[in-house]
Amino acid sequence: MTASPKAITSIEYTWARATLGTIYPACPEAGVTQGITDMDLAAHIDDMDDVLPCLTFFGLRMFLLIIALSPLFAIGKFGTMAGLEQKDRDAVIGRLGHSNIYLVRQMVMALKATFAMFFAGGEELQAICRSQEPNRAKLVSLGRKNAA
Amino acid sequence: MSSDDRVFPDEQLPEGSVVDGETVTRAINETFDFVVVGSGAAGGTAAWTLVQAGYTVAIIEEGPWVKTREVDKRVFPSFKRAFREAGTQVLMGNSIIPLLQGRCVGGSTLVNSAIVWRTPDDVLDDWKKNWGIGGAFSEADLEPHFAAIEEELKVHAVLDEALGENNRLFVDNSFKGGFVGTRMKRYEHGCKGAGQCLTGCPNAAKQGMNVSYIPWSLRQGARIFTSVRVDRIDVKNGRAVGITGSTTATNPKHGKKIPVVVHARRGVFLAASAIQTPNILRRSGVKNDHLGEHFMAHPGLGLPGVFNQKVDMHFGATQGAETIDFRKSERFKLETISMQPELAAVRIPGVGRELVQRLTTLPHAAIWVAQIRAEAQGRIRPGFGGRDMVNYSMTKEDVGRGRKAAALIARLFFESGAKEVWPGIHGLPEIIRSMDEVKLIENAPLDSKYYSFIASHLFGAARMAPTEREGVVGLDFSTHAAKGLYVVDSSIFPTNLGVNPQHSIMALARFAATRVAAKPLEVAAA
Numbered sequence: 001m002t003a004s005p006k007a008i009t010s011i012e013y014t015w016a017r018a019t020l021g022t023i024y025p026a027c028p029e030a031g032v033t034q035g036i037t038d039m040d041l042a043a044h045i046d047d048m049d050d051v052l053p054c055l056t057f058f059g060l061r062m063f064l065l066i067i068a069l070s071p072l073f074a075i076g077k078f079g080t081m082a083g084l085e086q087k088d089r090d091a092v093i094g095r096l097g098h099s100n101i102y103l104v105r106q107m108v109m110a111l112k113a114t115f116a117m118f119f120a121g122g123e124e125l126q127a128i129c130r131s132q133e134p135n136r137a138k139l140v141s142l143g144r145k146n147a148a
Numbered sequence: 149m150s151s152d153d154r155v156f157p158d159e160q161l162p163e164g165s166v167v168d169g170e171t172v173t174r175a176i177n178e179t180f181d182f183v184v185v186g187s188g189a190a191g192g193t194a195a196w197t198l199v200q201a202g203y204t205v206a207i208i209e210e211g212p213w214v215k216t217r218e219v220d221k222r223v224f225p226s227f228k229r230a231f232r233e234a235g236t237q238v239l240m241g242n243s244i245i246p247l248l249q250g251r252c253v254g255g256s257t258l259v260n261s262a263i264v265w266r267t268p269d270d271v272l273d274d275w276k277k278n279w280g281i282g283g284a285f286s287e288a289d290l291e292p293h294f295a296a297i298e299e300e301l302k303v304h305a306v307l308d309e310a311l312g313e314n315n316r317l318f319v320d321n322s323f324k325g326g327f328v329g330t331r332m333k334r335y336e337h338g339c340k341g342a343g344q345c346l347t348g349c350p351n352a353a354k355q356g357m358n359v360s361y362i363p364w365s366l367r368q369g370a371r372i373f374t375s376v377r378v379d380r381i382d383v384k385n386g387r388a389v390g391i392t393g394s395t396t397a398t399n400p401k402h403g404k405k406i407p408v409v410v411h412a413r414r415g416v417f418l419a420a421s422a423i424q425t426p427n428i429l430r431r432s433g434v435k436n437d438h439l440g441e442h443f444m445a446h447p448g449l450g451l452p453g454v455f456n457q458k459v460d461m462h463f464g465a466t467q468g469a470e471t472i473d474f475r476k477s478e479r480f481k482l483e484t485i486s487m488q489p490e491l492a493a494v495r496i497p498g499v500g501r502e503l504v505q506r507l508t509t510l511p512h513a514a515i516w517v518a519q520i521r522a523e524a525q526g527r528i529r530p531g532f533g534g535r536d537m538v539n540y541s542m543t544k545e546d547v548g549r550g551r552k553a554a555a556l557i558a559r560l561f562f563e564s565g566a567k568e569v570w571p572g573i574h575g576l577p578e579i580i581r582s583m584d585e586v587k588l589i590e591n592a593p594l595d596s597k598y599y600s601f602i603a604s605h606l607f608g609a610a611r612m613a614p615t616e617r618e619g620v621v622g623l624d625f626s627t628h629a630a631k632g633l634y635v636v637d638s639s640i641f642p643t644n645l646g647v648n649p650q651h652s653i654m655a656l657a658r659f660a661a662t663r664v665a666a667k668p669l670e671v672a673a674a
Contacts, residue, residue, distance in 0.1 A: 027504035035504075044224075051228040055532055056236050093499050098574075102597040105574065106244060108499065113246070114236065116493035117224040120507060126222075129489045129510045130462045 005042040007049030008061060015068035017041065018081040022089040023112055024119040031128055036119045044118045060114060063107040070096060156216040156352045157359040158253075165366035169375030169395035170212060172406055176373065179411040180206040183391050185378050185428065188255020189650045190419035190637035192357030193297070193657040195365045198417075201665035205370040206410045207362065208391060210377045210420075211252035216359060219348035223490035226347035230259055233535075239526065239603050241541030243596040245447060247603040249421060253374055254358030256421075257650065261345045261467035261485070262334040262354045264303050265647035266294050267655070270476065279642040280614045284623040285659055293655040293662070301335040301355040310341035312464010314514045317455075317564055318484045319469045324563035325556060327473035329482075334465070335360075335650075343486045345466035376408050377534075381416050381432040381633055388416040388633035415632035415664060419657065422606035422639040423536045426528045429610060429620065434629040436620045438611055443526035444644040446605035447542060449550045450485060450517035452495055453561030454568040459514045461486035475646045479521040480553040487515055495600060497570050497578030516560070518553030519605070521646035522546040528609045540603070542596045550599060555589040562586070574598040605649050610639035625660040636660045 004010045017037045026035035049057050068081045071088065074095045081089055097108040119125070167176065181203035184195045191207060198205050214230050227235035232251035239245040250256035269287065276282030297303075306315065311331070322329025335355035342350055352359045366372060378393040390411035398405050418425050426440040470483045487495075489510055496506045526540030542550075558569045562583045569580050573592045580588065592598060613619025616628035619642075625634045636657040638649055645652060 023499045024504065025501055027501045027508075030501075030505045030508040032504050032508065047224075047228070048234075051234045052236055053233050053533060053535055055535070056233060090500055097499055102243065109494075112499065112503075113494040117227065117235075117490045120489040120493045121222045121224055125489055125507060128508050131511070 003042050005045040005049075007046050007057070012061060012064060013042065013045070014082045015080060016045065016064050018084070018089060019064055019067050019093070020111065020115055022081070022086070022093045023108070024115060032124050034122060034124055036115060039119070039122055041118070048114075060110065063111055067092070067096060067107060067111075157363045158213070158215050158352070159217070161363060161366050165371050166213065167371065167373045168213070169373060169406070169408070170397040172395060173399060173401070175406055176408040176410070178206065179390075179413065180204040180371070181412070181414045182206070182417060183208060183410050183412040184417040184419060185381075185391060186255060186419035186421065186424075186637065187253050187357055187362055187372065188250065188419065188421065188637075189257050189357065189653045190657040191417065192254065192257070192361040192365075193654040194417045194419055194636050194661040195370055196361035197658050197661035198665055199365045199368045199370050201662070203414070203665065205365065206412075207365070207370060207372040208376050208378055208393065208408075208410065209253050209372060209374045210396060211250070211375065213253040213358065213372075213374050214258060214348055216348070216350065216352040219344070219350045221344050221347060221350065221488070223347060223488050226259075230348060239445070239538045239540040241526065241539055243541070243601070245540065245542075245596070245601050245603045247538070249423065249606075252358070253362055253372065254356040257356035258348050258358050259346055260650065261332075261465070262336055262356065262650070263467060263470075263648040264298070264333040264335060264651045265645075266290075267652040268475075268645065268647060271643065271645050275642055279612075280618065281612050281623060281642065283614070284612060284625075285656070290655045290659060293658040294651065297651070297654050297658065301360055302337040303333050303335055305331040305333050306465045306468040307339070310339040310465050311468055312341055312343065312461070312486065313459045314461050314486050315464055315468035315484050317459070317514055318516060321560060321564035322471060325560040327471045327482075329469050329471045332465070332468050332470050332483075339465060341464045343462045343464055343466055344488075346491065347488070373408060373410070378420070378428055379431060381418065381428065381630070383432060383630045383633065387631050388412065391416060412632075415634055417661065418633065418635045419637045421637055422609050422641075423528055423538060425635060425637055425639040426609040427530050427536050429627065429635075430530065432630075432633075434620070434627055436616060436629065438613070438618070439620050440528040440609055441525070442608040442611055442642075443528050443538065443540060444524070444607040444641075445522060445526070445540065445603045446519040446644055446646075447522055447546065447550065447601040447603050448517050448519050449554055449599060449601055450495060450515050451554055451557045451561070451572065452492065452513045452515045452570045453558075453564070453566035454509060454513050454570070455566050456512070458511050460511055461513065461515065462488070472647060474553070474556075475521065478552060479523075479549050479646065481519045481521070481646060482553065482557065483517050483519060485515050485517050495570065495572055497572070514561075514566070516557045518550060518557065520546055520549045520553070521644055522549075525608070542601065544594045547594045547596050547599065550601065551589065551592055551594065554599075555586050558586045558589055559583060572600045605644065607638045607641040607644045607649065610635055611642045612640040613642070625664070634660060634664060
């Protein structure tokens with residue numbers, strides 16, 4: 001575990017790792033060996049605290065808090081997200097993300113969107129998504145065909 | 149980051165022409181003929197027009213100058229520097245709709261796709277007949293301004309070598325959807341298809357204000373104050389006489405923001421965008437029943453389609469193909485868009501390993517989007533901590549247009565050979581795999597909470613009208629409340645357009661600035 005961020009308490013960071021690590025885990029079979037918790041999440045959270053409006057950052061903290069305390073309501077299990085086994089965490093996030101209550105599923109969506117900017121910017125995913133220089137010759141010839 | 153030997157247009161600027169609010173240490177108090185608030189499409193164009201007419205011009209920009217050499221293809225570093233609220237702004241209403249606005253030199257022209265559309269004739273007719281602003285400008289009045297901008301900013305259709313597969317698929321297959329897809333016209337010179345329009349062009353090929361009108365203005369004597377927030381327009385005896393603001397950064401020595409006062413001998417051009425302009429006017433003491441009202445947008449709905457072959461969205465014009473065949477009949481416009489993985493992730497279904505696995509299939513994905521000419525009207529108000537608050541709820545009819553467009557896109561994807569479409573509509577399967585399943589989209593609920601709309605293209609909230617009773621800004625582009633306070637951004641538009649607005653904004657700003665510049669001194673400074 002990397003050093004805790006300055007912007008949130010250590011317990012919040014534990015919850016954040018549990019929740020965000022469930023949304024963006026490693027997936028070695030797809031070539032992604034680093035999940036979000038293997039990256040410098042603490043530094044990114046501090047970075048967000050610096051640049052986001054305080055109300056937005058506060059909102060994200062609230063979402064992490066609510067989700068951390070939601071297992072009882074989501075899957076009927078006592079404890080916080082951090083205290084659950086991974087399959088139960090998956091079930092909590094899955095349940096909340098598909099909730100029929102708009103604001104509940106938006107909490108997951110907000111975290112997914114905000115932290116995508118960090119996770120998907122990681123070297124492994126960037127390399128996978130930009131791995132091959134496109135065949136420009138092919139593109140040019142197809143384009144000409146269309147223009148003709 | 150770029151490390152080559154090229155000299156970009158935003159480099160080697162005249163000494164003293166850029167005053168950076170992030171590093172300035174002393175209070176600023178200066179005088180110019182005109183002050184232009186905002187350096188985006190409207191502000192950049194107005195400044196360049198006034199400079200060419202021989203006036204001294206100060207440009208005030210709230211954000212920093214993100215130089216071409218500093219452009220970062222990663223999204224977060226770019227968003228935190230170039231976007232308002234680091235790209236986390238939202239419209240609040242029945243549903244929460246994300247909104248992206250540039251806050252940097254060049255404004256949104258640094259981070260948009262530079263798409264060019266002249267104001268449609270039917271819009272100008274509507275404004276003339278139903279909104280009483282025919283006396284302000286006509287199609288013939290705007291024609292030379294459109295033409296001049298198109299020449300200066302090298303407008304042309306996307307070339308073969310920068311087209312890219314995402315755009316090509318759309319153009320080549322559009323006939324299967326029963327419409328004509330065409331290559332977009334853009335402000336662009338030497339596009340290499342970097343696919344990075346949304347985080348800034350690393351080659352200065354996109355002719356945003358940051359590499360065109362702003363540096364050109366500075367080379368002819370203008371000065372820009374970056375990272376300076378305008379608190380208010382100063383009005384004396386019913387005339388705008390300058391601005392009062394402060395740096396956005398604090399001085400490390402005393403921890404306070406530095407005051408900035410810039411006096412205007414002849415007038416102030418307000419070009420801060422349809423969201424910020426109304427609140428600046430409000431802070432400046434302007435009172436009008438229409439101020440902050442009638443805000444409109446073009447909510448967008450994007451669908452990814454996954455192909456067996458590689459699409460490689462990271463190569464090609466970020467947005468390079470479109471159709472306006474449905475603009476009048478259905479009130480939507482279809483476009484392509486290429487997204488970096490950090491942005492596309494939001495539109496990828498699921499969470500966890502499933503999500504990460506799908507992220508790695510992005511090289512096979514294309515994204516096509518519908519821009520809805522929504523009828524909904526919202527409201528701009530000052531928010532907590534100096535932020536701007538937008539209340540906006542799409543109507544059921546607007547959502548219906550989005551739904552129809554989504555079904556059309558899904559159908560076109562399958563006709564084009566896609567094996568999967570990710571509709572992103574709550575309650576529907578996360579992935580649909582056949583034409584038959586498109587019916588599910590057609591029958592999706594007409595509630596914006598079920599969809600993933602993103603707002604772009606902002607209009608209204610300080611609309612133009614012949615009288616103070618009907619609007620905020622008069623037919624001479626000056627507010628009814630204060631003379632010499634010209635509003636030239638899209639906040640004056642009485643309606644949205646149904647096409648990308650940058651060209652209309654620029655032509656109107658150029659027209660307004662040309663007219664004001666031609667006013668005799670005694671009239672302008674009376």
